Amino acid sequence: MNGAESLLETLVACGVDTCFANPGTSEMHFVAALDKQEGMRSVLGLFEGVVTGAADGYARMAGKPACTLLHLGPGLANGLANLHNARRARVPLVNVVGEHATYHRHLDAPLTSDINGFASPVSGWIRAPETADQVAQAGAEAVAAACRPPGQIATLILPADTAWNEASGAASPIAPDRPNAPSDEAITAAAHALRSGESCALLMNGAALSEAGLELAGKIRTATGARLLADTFVTRIARGAGRVDVERVPYFGEQAEETLAGIQHLILVATKAPVTFFAYPGKPSELTPEGCDVHTLAAVDEDACAALAALVDALDAQVLDPGAMAHATTGLGTGPLDPAAIATSLGHLLPEHAIVVNEAATSGFAIPAMTAGALPHDWLDLTGGAIGQGLPTATGAAIACPDRKVLALEADGSGMYTLQALWTQARESLDVTTVIFANRKYAILQVELMRVGAGNPGRKAMDMLDLSRPDLDWVALATGMGVPASRATNMEEFNQQLARALATPGPALIEAVI
């Protein structure tokens, strides 16, 4: 077998069975090896941002890495923004990047670039084998590195001759590291704070937001009155009926300060102390209230659920009611077609075990509240602020969970970044319903322009924040990529179109003109 075949066989042996790909000439032996490796599914994306975002969404839902296949430095470059998001999501991801043959690199052919340089800002691990014999072992190490808690991007750079030369065979899987156990001191300190009678809050992300983690957190809340908070943007959270609901730290700093005000002990579970997304002139960047003690119950690489369980034990809260949500919605949204009415309908119509991918930006502010009592679902956020994550992540989540409906809530400006994901949804017949919130502007920037004190904008400035002239026609765009689409201009149309899309398997897109 050649190096590429040894890599594919190794990856499959390590449990990696899905490859999101956009290959080029230097990756042709990898592509040919896909044919021979029955255990590996390969999914084509027509742009690399789709490939990497899909690998992120896959990892969030499958709980294990997919691999990518990218074409040299520029192919990697096109996928970097969603790798940035995946890095922030702390998901495992094996990022395979083709490279010129080892003896061709020094010639500086047109596609030659510093692949290591491009990969470094997003990768926790990078290797570039120099011989075919090293490829399989590097593949096994890449999977182990990707799975190192809490999860990271492992980039494997594959020179073409290491793929086509004869290799000695596959490598054995390497047992992945387990997350570190939380320290007894951290648990004792958190329990002490929670028993102090002072105002306490748990701020959570990562595994703490799984159904099991939240149930434990709910028991702690019942036992102590502590507030339960989650980061503004989370990798994945279990929500809806039967799950413990948590408050989110709001996006805007002023609101976040209000939410956090009065907390005397902030207990971090798989996250860091809160900071604002951006700096604003004359406003604080750090959001921890003055005088508040910050306790790290579990660092991001530690076992958050074990830490919460130990804390439940320390508080003798094992048998307490976690205070899960009842199923409760307020019916279909009515009145004008706007984000609030849409949020109401989403809560009412969301199917059981749906996967909600949220890149709705300003149009999505009402949705968390209106879906808290919906049927149980998982919710995935834009974790790194690099817009263009939603449609690809929805694509990858649908590949990971073929039996669940995926609902992608997408701002029009963000959606345009990686709209090519719709084609992959059509080719793979993925069960994704996309709602485009077509407000025809970068609405967040119109707010932010004011908030940063940049003055009264004129036409030239506003043109940079505006998606009109011409209006985007998302029905045409989706149809052009093979996804059935419709446009809603009032709530009756929206409700009907959403109900139909959610009831029909396969991809569909609704442009909500708000």
Added chain:
Amino acid sequence: MNGAESLLETLVACGVDTCFANPGTSEMHFVAALDKQEGMRSVLGLFEGVVTGAADGYARMAGKPACTLLHLGPGLANGLANLHNARRARVPLVNVVGEHATYHRHLDAPLTSDINGFASPVSGWIRAPETADQVAQAGAEAVAAACRPPGQIATLILPADTAWNEASGAASPIAPDRPNAPSDEAITAAAHALRSGESCALLMNGAALSEAGLELAGKIRTATGARLLADTFVTRIARGAGRVDVERVPYFGEQAEETLAGIQHLILVATKAPVTFFAYPGKPSELTPEGCDVHTLAAVDEDACAALAALVDALDAQVLDPGAMAHATTGLGTGPLDPAAIATSLGHLLPEHAIVVNEAATSGFAIPAMTAGALPHDWLDLTGGAIGQGLPTATGAAIACPDRKVLALEADGSGMYTLQALWTQARESLDVTTVIFANRKYAILQVELMRVGAGNPGRKAMDMLDLSRPDLDWVALATGMGVPASRATNMEEFNQQLARALATPGPALIEAVI
């Protein structure tokens, strides 16, 4: 004035009057400053690959840099592939990247990333001012650095507080370096080779391919019988009636070897010795024939036209006929709709002084020959192999040259990478006619899969090289972004649609289903 205002005023004073932008919160003061700076045009792209590719196309046609405005590391990352192409094109480009406020960076907010790391592989110059007072001078230096011969990418990283804090004023322009003069030794050696009676060829790129450079090269050919060759992919070349035509080094190595066979003296003018685009098992990567002497008449940073003029003088060829092309076309293409017939029609219908942007890939092989005798035009190639350059580059070229028709020849696979460029063409009413060669596959990869000896591909491999299931509908995609579009399924339709688009100002797209 604040730092952003001082930067804008400096850029305009330095002759930079066009900004291709996709801003975010951290760039809002720059956006607000755009309003106050009448000398700067700002053009919105809905994806950063559009922004950077447009800046490349603009520079190729304007002969001076535009600036970009990109949002932090991920915004830069999305623009990197076309910056890679711009680097290979050796164009001047001022790449402005927003950054978190200096005091916010260490907090590792979600959008924080290693911007310097992302920028390094494509940038010849990088600066990140730490105070508002440093911004204007850094801007002036960025322009000078961008213009350093032959042209390069100067990346200016702009922390938000350096944009919003008070600055002391604009900086003065810095006189750009002139290209180095070619050495007398190089001219003497080239003249000696050309007079030797042995087989000689000039291999050219850069300014050598301007109308003036080619005329000089033509005189050298007349005087000595030397062959005139250009690189496979060139930044810009003057072509058509009245211009001196040159042979291109073919893309495929075997054909390139054939083209170069027998050359005893290869004289390089603003380029390097030829190498294959990719490595292939058992085949050479270097294309210079064995025993051939390689002479560098002008290095890439030297004045290629001055070198050619000096060589003309040395050969006493000043008054010789350069052998320019006569105007000659073979009428409209007929028969089945295929790349050859389309190429024939393109040669016949190409308007005078059109700008041809070529990213037609395998569908474009016949076009150079069929347009050699067309009306005079400029031709821009995909220089760095990172597909997705054509539509953005056409956009930027149209901004630079509002009085000239731009014809973008675009492969469907490549076009999908940065299709958002069509929206910018619509918003700015740019005079761009796009022809999509819709063969519904990555045809080059189907060829390359065989050429690299990757074996007989099965269905799973071929699926990765195929754009069907579903077919892309380019008429819908273009219409969805406000560009009038039509589909041609035979040559009669194609000829009619092309003639109409070329006769009508404004953007138009023709999907040629080949």
